[in-house]
Amino acid sequence: MCRRAFSGGVCNRGTAGFAYVGGACVVNKRLQKVNSVAIVEDTGGFSGIIVAAHEVGHLLGAVHDGSPPPSYLGGPGARRCRWEDGYIMSDLRHTEKGFRWSSCSVEQFHHFLNGDTATCLYNLPHEDESLPRVLPGKLLSLDAQCKKDRGTSACFKDDRVCAQLFCFDSSSGYCVSYRPAAEGSDCGNGKICSNGRCVFDNGNSISDFDISRRRCAAVASEGRGGRTWPRATPGEGFKHPRPHPIPKMARGQPTSRGTSGFTHLEGPLHV
Structure with a gap:
């Protein structure tokens, strides 16, 4: 997945999602540009669920853990939270931390939601559509x-x-x-x-979430x-307990094995 205008026409299969940081309510009618969307890839096996959470985090103002805030958005950023800790706004997920937001992400959500650029999120939905509740x-x-x-x-x-x-x-x-x-x-x-x-x-x-x-x-x-x-033989586990070395992954880029990363698109907000 890629933006062809910035990739020379060559798409990298390692990228699983795109989103604009802080773009949840941004629509520029003059340029006919909508930033309030994210693009997520899913193969059909529910593999895109955490990608969606990660990209929504970007839309709500969160950068990758370990990164400074965007200049156009300000806020606390996430420098003090380590990328290697493996929370949702990281790319490393080997523990249950990968199902939670880091404290830096939560701080950035508070900063964004209390700002003027998040007012559209206070609108009540027009429909109360029932959704399937099966995990x-x-x-x-x-x-x-x-x-x-x-x-x-x-x-x-x-x-x-x-x-x-x-x-x-x-x-x-x-x-x-x-x-x-x-x-x-x-x-x-x-x-x-x-x-x-x-x-x-x-x-x-799926249990109901108590907003209180x-x-x-x-x-x-x-x-x-x-x-x-x-x-290993499928269904039998491993023949040896010692794992092979884990390839390093650059933020938002694939490793040599073609693993998927996350990308956020930065740019001035147009309100």
Whole structure:
């Protein structure tokens, strides 16, 4: 995915989403330009859920963890939160932190939502449309999720999948993970994945969010670490406990293995 005007016509398959930082309410009628959108890629296995959360974070004024604020937006930025900690506004997701916002992201949301550029978000929706409440992991098995992503099956089906779902890569013979299993996926012993953890199943619906708690809720996510593990037979786990080295990932850029990253588009806001 790319913007052809800035890529020389060559699109990089490693980018999974685009969004304008702080663009949630920005529409420039004179230039016929709308910044209040994000573009997200999903292969059909719910792999785009965390990408969507990440890009919405950009629209609401959050930059990548470890980055300064945009000059046109101001605010606290995220310098004091480490990229390597792996929260939603990072690109490294190997623990349950990947399902939560960092404290820097929350501060930036407060700054943006209390500013003049966020007034459109206070509008009440015209329709109160009912949405399905079934968790996505109830709709696709672990094998089905891997088949959507890589055309193969899941390497193992225990509590590890909640942080990272490893799928067998037939071309290399390795188990490869780019994301956690979808929320609600079976993680063994009558438990399901919820916010990166394997917990007992108390029903298959999405709970209502009580806004009176004034918390920022994390959204089910997709890991993009590109970790590879030793050769394994699909469904049997690993033959060796020691993983291969993890390739480094530049922010918003693919690694040598072609893992996906996130990109935010910066530019002056037009209100």
